[in-house]
Amino acid sequence: MIPIIGFVGEKKSGKTSVLQKVINHLSEKGYKIGVIKHTAHGFRLDYPETDSFKLYEAGARKIAVSGHSQLGIYGEAEPELGAEQIRDLFLSEMDLILVEGYRNASIPKVLVALSQEIPEWAKGLGGLIAIISKDKPDFEIKHFLPEQVQELAKLVEEYIKRHRGKREVKIYLDGRELKIKSFIKDFFLNTLSGMIGSLKQTQGAKRVQITIYIPDGIVEKTTED
Numbered sequence: 001m002i003p004i005i006g007f008v009g010e011k012k013s014g015k016t017s018v019l020q021k022v023i024n025h026l027s028e029k030g031y032k033i034g035v036i037k038h039t040a041h042g043f044r045l046d047y048p049e050t051d052s053f054k055l056y057e058a059g060a061r062k063i064a065v066s067g068h069s070q071l072g073i074y075g076e077a078e079p080e081l082g083a084e085q086i087r088d089l090f091l092s093e094m095d096l097i098l099v100e101g102y103r104n105a106s107i108p109k110v111l112v113a114l115s116q117e118i119p120e121w122a123k124g125l126g127g128l129i130a131i132i133s134k135d136k137p138d139f140e141i142k143h144f145l146p147e148q149v150q151e152l153a154k155l156v157e158e159y160i161k162r163h164r165g166k167r168e169v170k171i172y173l174d175g176r177e178l179k180i181k182s183f184i185k186d187f188f189l190n191t192l193s194g195m196i197g198s199l200k201q202t203q204g205a206k207r208v209q210i211t212i213y214i215p216d217g218i219v220e221k222t223t224e225d
Contacts, residue, residue, distance in 0.1 A: 001168035003160050004087055006099040006109040014114030015100050025153035034094035036083050038101030045074040088170055092207055096160050114146045
């Protein structure tokens, strides 16, 4: 599965500047980096004078704009998607996903506090793997000073190497992840890998996407006494 790491901190803590340097370091190494930025407020990716915005205002729920090797997708997301859902549904060709925000998500996190004190909530933050700050934390955690962003980037690179090779399967039903047990995951992995591997032009593929459309919906099986 594609590794994912979150960068969290208070407002104006330096998250974006740290992310810029980490992305630059990893991009120069040849990694394809995807970024998810979470905002607590509404945002706009289009403008009223564009044709795409007019189509959205007319009632389209999602708009995809494509051209000149660029792609943009925006629209409604109800309920709000989590970082891992966005990764799986839209960023599956990346080597690593870096997230700005999503403090409460169940993902590994780096706390950024370049120009501020380390917040009190950091001690109980789940998934915390490192802190980059001017002050040394008063609890045991990997720590980097503001001028050590390159060292932090190397830590992230090591994380990629450790986790990018793990086999994984996920199932989404109408955009909602279906939780399945490990033995069922193994069944899907082994069965589908074997079937697809018998087809031509499949050698070397690392990510397999299968979409099944059932117009009338899945009928849940019931057991009789």
